[in-house]
Amino acid sequence: MIRVVLAEDQALVRGALAALLDLEPDLRVVGQAPDGEAALQLCVELRPDVLVTDIEMPRLSGLDLAARVRDVHPGTAVVIVTTFARAGYLRRALEVGARGYLLKDAPADDLADALRRVHAGGRAIDPHLAADAWSEQNPLTDRERQVLAQAEGGASTAGIARTLGLREGTVRNYLSEAIGKLGVDNRVAAARLARERGWL
Known part of the structure; x- marks a missing residue:
């Protein structure tokens, strides 16, 4: 069983994601958080296999959350699920240790498959964004x-x-x-x- 914590500030989206994932026989949502700080606390307490988080959230952004989770519990794989189809965000997500980056308009099956893939040690990246990420370099220090x-x-x-x-x-x-x-x-x-x- 793959244990999942969801971090999403929009309650309706969070509930929908939880309902979708709980339909999968090998996935179980063990915690839900409305902001980054609460999600970090759940990861410390529950030590989930996977954390699913949005990028823009109150109190601690998804990117900052991914970096903190990497430091406090590196066994938790982080998957970003967001509306931001931006190569720069993807690159930053990978830099802070995220193992997945999907868009919210992706099919529901893609999310479940992505969680299985990152839990098995792989990566799950939106293919169009991946191509853009490596062609567009951030010039800023x-x-x-x-x-x-x-x-x-x-x-x-x-x-x-x-x-x-x-x-x-x-x-x-x-x-x-x-x-x-x-x-x-x-x-x-x-x-x-x-x-x-x-x-x-």
Whole structure:
């Protein structure tokens, strides 16, 4: 029996996924969480075989959750199920240890098969996204991504510097580099484009 924890902030979607998976003879949903922090706690307590999570969730994103689960219980395979058909998100998901990445409009059978595959040690990646992920490289460094993420939230240069422990001149340099790499005119456009590509 493959034991599954579901993390999804939309109750209707979470319930539908649980109902679908419970129809499978070899899959059992042992826990459901409405946010990333609750999902992490369930993974610590229940030690499931597989965690199914969305990307954008309250309190802890699916990508951050995948990284934390990898650290606290590496025996739990993580499968991302999301509406975001973005190669950048897929690459980041793989970087933090996710073993599966499926879109919510995939057939229900695909999810069950994906959980079996990752439980057996394999990967389950949407094939169209996989091709895009390897052809589209993220040009931003980790620090440029951090600075842009702060700028996206409306933080000033001084505020970003305080939050990240940098000098204001250094923040301006990172913003300038990111803007230049993305070929846009300002920090707002750079953050928007990076978000659209799945790089933030």
